[in-house]
Amino acid sequence: MKNFTVLFIFCAFSTxxxxxxxxxxxxxxxxxxPTPQSVRLEDGDIQIDDRWIIAPSGIDAQEISVxxxxxxxxxxxxxxxxxxxxxxxxxRLSVRSGVTKSGAxxxxxxxxxxxxxxxxxxxxxxxxxxxxxxxxQTLVQLLKRDSSGAxxxxxxxxxxxxKLQLRFLHWDTKHHQxxxxxxxxxxxxxxxxKANMIGFELEDKFEYPSHPVIGAPGAFTTRELQEIxxxxxxxxxxxxxxxxxxxxxxxxxxxxxxxxxxxxxxxYDSCTCDPRTMDLIFSMYDDAIVATRGVDYFVVSTDEVxxxxxxxKCSRPYNPVNRSLAFVDxxxxxxxxxxxxxxxxxxxxxxxxxxxxxxxxxxxxxDGEGTFPQQEVERGIRQLGYMSMQGAELLFPDHISQDGQKxxxxxxxxxxxxxxxxxxxxxxxxxAGWDDSGLHNETFWxxxxxxxxxxxxxxxxxxxxxxxxxxxxxxxxxxxxxxDVYRMMQRQARAWERTWDxxxxxVVLTRYGGYFGKGISxxxxxxxxxxxxxxxxxxxxxxxxxxxxxxxxxxxxxLRAAENDQLIAALETQMGLVDRNxxxxxxxxxxxxxxxxxxxxxxxxxxxxxxxxxxxxxALENHAAEAVAVLSAAYDTxxxxxxxxxxxxxxxxxxxxKSRYPKGRAVGDRHFVHVFDDVKDHFADRRADLxxxxxxxxxxxLNEWLKDLARSIELYAKENNVSVxxxx
Numbered sequence: 142m143k144n145f146t147v148l149f150i151f152c153a154f155s156t157x158x159x160x161x162x163x164x165x166x167x168x169x170x171x172x173x174x175p176t177p178q179s180v181r182l183e184d185g186d187i188q189i190d191d192r193w194i195i196a197p198s199g200i201d202a203q204e205i206s207v208x209x210x211x212x213x214x215x216x217x218x219x220x221x222x223x224x225x226x227x228x229x230x231x232x233r234l235s236v237r238s239g240v241t242k243s244g245a246x247x248x249x250x251x252x253x254x255x256x257x258x259x260x261x262x263x264x265x266x267x268x269x270x271x272x273x274x275x276x277x278q279t280l281v282q283l284l285k286r287d288s289s290g291a292x293x294x295x296x297x298x299x300x301x302x303x304k305l306q307l308r309f310l311h312w313d314t315k316h317h318q319x320x321x322x323x324x325x326x327x328x329x330x331x332x333x334x335k336a337n338m339i340g341f342e343l344e345d346k347f348e349y350p351s352h353p354v355i356g357a358p359g360a361f362t363t364r365e366l367q368e369i370x371x372x373x374x375x376x377x378x379x380x381x382x383x384x385x386x387x388x389x390x391x392x393x394x395x396x397x398x399x400x401x402x403x404x405x406x407x408x409y410d411s412c413t414c415d416p417r418t419m420d421l422i423f424s425m426y427d428d429a430i431v432a433t434r435g436v437d438y439f440v441v442s443t444d445e446v447x448x449x450x451x452x453x454k455c456s457r458p459y460n461p462v463n464r465s466l467a468f469v470d471x472x473x474x475x476x477x478x479x480x481x482x483x484x485x486x487x488x489x490x491x492x493x494x495x496x497x498x499x500x501x502x503x504x505x506x507x508d509g510e511g512t513f514p515q516q517e518v519e520r521g522i523r524q525l526g527y528m529s530m531q532g533a534e535l536l537f538p539d540h541i542s543q544d545g546q547k548x549x550x551x552x553x554x555x556x557x558x559x560x561x562x563x564x565x566x567x568x569x570x571x572x573a574g575w576d577d578s579g580l581h582n583e584t585f586w587x588x589x590x591x592x593x594x595x596x597x598x599x600x601x602x603x604x605x606x607x608x609x610x611x612x613x614x615x616x617x618x619x620x621x622x623x624x625d626v627y628r629m630m631q632r633q634a635r636a637w638e639r640t641w642d643x644x645x646x647x648v649v650l651t652r653y654g655g656y657f658g659k660g661i662s663x664x665x666x667x668x669x670x671x672x673x674x675x676x677x678x679x680x681x682x683x684x685x686x687x688x689x690x691x692x693x694x695x696x697x698x699x700l701r702a703a704e705n706d707q708l709i710a711a712l713e714t715q716m717g718l719v720d721r722n723x724x725x726x727x728x729x730x731x732x733x734x735x736x737x738x739x740x741x742x743x744x745x746x747x748x749x750x751x752x753x754x755x756x757x758x759x760a761l762e763n764h765a766a767e768a769v770a771v772l773s774a775a776y777d778t779x780x781x782x783x784x785x786x787x788x789x790x791x792x793x794x795x796x797x798x799k800s801r802y803p804k805g806r807a808v809g810d811r812h813f814v815h816v817f818d819d820v821k822d823h824f825a826d827r828r829a830d831l832x833x834x835x836x837x838x839x840x841x842x843l844n845e846w847l848k849d850l851a852r853s854i855e856l857y858a859k860e861n862n863v864s865v866x867x868x869x
Contacts, residue, residue, distance in 0.1 A: 167602075169295055172610040173282045174334050174590055175303075175597035182297035187260055189284060189292045191220065194228040198235035205375050206234055206265075206274045209332075213281040217617075217721065218292055232263040232280075236273050240266045243302040252337075253302035256280060258294050268302075271337075271377045275301070278333050282614055307507075307569025308596035309338040309381075309487075309525065310589045313576035314346040315392075316804065316825035318357070321365060323800040325372050330586065332376040333614075336593040339373065340440050340487070340571065342383040343429065345392040350431075351424040354396050358808035366432040374435050381487070382429035383440035386422045387411040387471060388447065393421070395816035404452040408816065412452035413471050423478050430482055439484040440509075441475045443468070449493050465495040469502060476503040487525070490517070507568060514565030523568040526560045526596065528553040530588025531574045535824060536732055537634035538580065540587045541608060541627055548631075550591050551604040557595025570596030579804075579825030579833065581797055583728040587611050587627065617720030622711055629708040630729060633736045636701050640694045640739070641668035641837055648817070665822050668837035670742075673750040675849050687750050691743065698743035705737040724799065731789075731796040735834070738789040742838065745782040749775040753850075765861035772854045773866050776847060783843045786835070794831050805829030 165182050166173060197207050202224050210232070214220045222232070241253040251269035254276035265280060267273030279299060287293045310331055312324075319327070331339065347366060348356040361369070373380040385392070387410065393399055394408040402421065404412040411418045426439065450459055450467030457463040472488065479486055480503075487507040490499070496513045504521035511517070511524030530549050531538045542548040556562075557570065572592020574585040590611050591604075602610070612623040646665040673687040688695065712730045719726055752775035760768035805813040805828075815829035827833040851865075858865045 166295070167606065167610070171283050171285060171295055172613045173279055174607075174610055174614050175594035176601050177279065177299045177301040178304075178598060179300040180297065181299075182295050185296050186287065186293040187258060187263075187296055189220065189263075189294060191222065192228075193222055193230040193232055193263075194225040195222050196226055196228070196231045196233045197224065198233050200234060200236060200270075200273070204234075204270070206267075206270070206277045209274070209376075210234070210277045210281065213277075214284075217281060218284055220292060230261050232265070234265050234273060234277070236267050236270060238268055241268055241272070241300045241302060243268070245302060246306075248306045249303055252306075253300070254279075256299040256301070258296050258298070260296070263294065272302070274332070274377050275335050278335060282333070285618060303335070303597040304599055305526075305567060305569045305596045307338050307525070308336045308593045309340050309569060309571040310336045310592060311340045311342065311383075311571065311573040311575075312582070313342040313344075313574060315342065315344050315576040316579045316823070317576065317797075318346045318359065318361075318802045318804075319582065320800060320802060321361075321369060324369050327582070328369075328373045328376055328378055328380075330615075331378055331589070331593070334590045334593040335597050336572075336589070337378050338438070338569070339378060339380045340383045341380050342385065342440075342442065342576075344385065347382075347429065347432070349425055349428045351428050352398075352421065354398060355393050355425070357813055358811040359802060359806055361432075363428070363432040366429075367434060370433045370436060379436045379438060380433065381436055381438045381440055382426075382433050383442050384422070384425055384429060385442045385444060386425070387413050387418065387443075387449070388445050389442070391816065393425075395814060405448055410446070410448050410451075412454055413449065413467060414452050414455035419474060423475075426475075426479060427482070430484065437483075437485055438507075439479050439486055441472070441479070441486050441488040443472065443488045443490075445489075445491075446471075446493060461493070461495065464493040465498050466501075468494050469498050472502055472506075476506070490522070508565075509571050511560070511562040511565050511567070514561055518565050522565075524562040524565040525569050525571040526556050526562040526567060526599075527571050527573065528556050528588070528592045528595070529573045529575070530585050530592065531578070531580055533575075533578055533824070534580070535578050535634060535638045536580065536736065537584050537630045538588060539631055539635070541624075541631060542604065543628065543631060548604070549588050550607055553588065553591045553595055554600075554604045554607070557599035577823045577825065579831075581728050581732075581800075583722075583725045583800075584732075586615060586722075586725070590615070615722055615725075616715070617718075619718040619720060620715050621718070622715055623719075626708065626711050626715060626729065629704060629711070630733065633701060633705060633708060633733065636697060637736045637739050640697060640743070642670055643667070644669055667840060669840040670837075672841055672843070672846050673746060673753060675753070675846065675853060688747050691747075695743050695747055698740040702737065702740035702744060705733065705740060708733045709737065727796050727799075731793045735789045735793050738786050739838075741782060741785060745778050749778045749782075752778060760857065765858070765863045769854060769858045769861075769863045769865060772850070772857075776850050776854065779843060779850075780847055783847070786838055786843075790832070790835050793834065797831065804831045 166180055195207060195210060211222065214222055241255045243250045243253040252271045252275060254267040254272035256276050256279055257264040265273060265276040267276055283294055284292055345355055345357040346360050348360045348362050350363065370380045390411050391408045394403050394411060402411050402415055402418045404410040446468055450457060450464050476486055487509055489510055490508040491510060491512050496516050499513055499516035499520050502520060506522045507525060508517055508522055509525045510527045514524055517524060538549060540548050540550050542551045570592050572589050591607055594607060608624055616623050643666045646667040648665045712726060712733055716726050752771055756768045756772035759771060805815060807813060813829055817826045825833055827836045855865055
């Protein structure tokens with residue numbers, strides 16, 4: 142604890158000093174993510190134009206740092222510079238060991254760089270190739286247009302290196318598969334934020350040659366995964382395979398071939414007491430290793446192994462101690478297997494592991510959560526600062542603190558500054574983006590950038606400044622309203638999520654509870670709404686039930702519909718202003734329209750109910766033709782609503798699939814095997830395809846309701862010899 146106290150005091154003190162220097166950059170109108178460690182600015186700016194040349198010194202002109210600088214200058218700033226040896230105005234790139242005195246261990250020191258900006262020269266010098274690459278990222282972000290339109294940089298010197306060695310971002314492909322060009326773009330942006338690790342949770346989106354049935358139709362081949370890995374390695378990022386096992390294995394255990402390896406009868410957890418289970422898991426490990434050559438790490442995702450050792454094939458009695466020992470057994474075997482193959486291991490040391498059993502684990506592990514930091518330090522285990530950028534929110538994450546609730550960015554700032562990992566011996570950060578709710582990865586970037594930033598320079602800046610700097614860097618300097626867009630997206634998404642009835646589903650889950658034991662079998666909860674009452678005329682009677690029942694949500698729908706109009710208008714404005722990542726705005730646009738339809742659902746159903754009541758009143762006065770016309774208008778109101786729902790969903794699907802393959806697709810004669818996880822209630826697992834987003838509205842049965850209404854109108858019209866103007 143004494144060592145931790147000293148470390149924390151030093152960390153807090155040094156953060157304060159760095160933050161003062163960093164504020165000068167921001168005050169001068171410059172944004173850089175992550176915040177550099179040391180900034181010494183001079184008065185004045187320099188202008189960068191086509192007089193300048195890029196001069197590689199002692200490195201190849203095709204080295205990734207040189208290519209990245211040339212590409213980003215062209216793409217971001219429309220500046221095409223020539224490459225040469227010497228010129229009157231020179232951006233010189235070089236590597237020189239020890240140029241920046243980081244005082245850190247070698248793995249961190251090689252990521253250090255110095256950026257010196259003078260009147261006629263810009264020097265980017267890395268302690269090693271990685272440092273040079275990161276210096277280029279800083280230079281490109283710093284460049285901005287001044288009031289005259291000239292491209293400028295601030296004069297001065299930046300010396301920079303990461304506080305922590307590893308900055309993991311998490312790609313979870315549980316419910317989607319990104320296109321290869323999408324993942325390459327993600328790697329480019331991960332590199333810009335100086336992330337150097339990707340935890341690639343493959344699930345069934347890899348072919349697993351040893352067991353091809355596991356890979357979903359169209360899963361990445363060994364060659365394709367290696368292509369992604371190589372693209373990352375060139376950019377100093379390791380794409381690390383992350384294999385869910387022995388729990389969260391429904392993507393494997395759903396197949397009949399592996400049904401006898403289930404533990405406790407569930408396709409969620411595998412029986413590690415059966416040697417065939419270990420053979421299966423380790424063969425999957427080996428398949429992933431072959432496809433990720435050049436990577437040093439492996440994520441053994443021991444996530445939520447609630448029932449380790451609970452299997453009829455286990456010899457030890459099932460109790461908390463033996464459950465923990467079964468977890469230890471698995472980790473020991475996985476460590477032995479992967480160490481022989483040259484991989485370092487990251488995993489989750491959590492329930493059911495007991496703290497007294499930490500001493501039984503192999504030294505050299507990396508704990509993704511730092512659950513038992515003091516015991517782990519004694520055992521030689523290191524920690525990551527775990528920063529969740531998505532839990533179970535629907536449609537859009539809670540990035541920004543609102544309504545008294547801390548957002549993910551503020552939480553990440555606090556974890557980076559004083560999280561429990563600092564009680565141990567931290568090696569990095571892990572920015573998680575779980576795919577349980579099927580959110581598009583474009584909604585994660587604000588959080589991913591924060592996780593990388595607070596691993597590089599913990600404690601600076603605060604959440605508000607990070608949000609402001611991210612918007613400028615990710616979207617470009619002209620898009621000044623994106624923070625407000627994000628706030629509205631959050632409010633809309635939380636209101637959308639809140640304004641559904643929750644009812645027991647006919648689908649039964651075996652609820653494995655949480656970290657504290659198994660719950661009883663229970664029904665999954667479905668989201669739905671009731672519909673206005675329909676009966677045959679002349680038996681209709683005034684029924685205010687629907688509008689009364691939902692009067693609070695109707696009031697919110699009116700409020701949110703107006704806000705959605707503002708959101709759509711803001712997105713239309715920003716679409717014309719963003720210089721970078723326009724597709725990201727397209728994704729937000731499609732989601733905003735999708736949420737806007739939800740408010741029309743409430744308002745149009747209320748309108749239709751009022752029309753039905755009006756038609757009923759006219760019918761009671763024996764004005765049959767007028768009654769049919771008004772009732773037919775109610776039909777049209779709901780029918781147009783139904784069509785609007787399909788249109789907004791089709792827009793979401795079309796937009797999503799620009800960067801993703803169709804969810805649950807068939808390829809050739811192979812079809813996706815959709816068997817829901819019988820333990821975890823994942824929103825995106827409701828259906829095999831993307832239409833899970835429509836499941837709540839589909840549950841209303843608008844088609845059947847419209848048929849019932851049409852039948853009632855037609856019956857009444859026939860009895861009264863009136864024609865029916867329904868648009869079917």
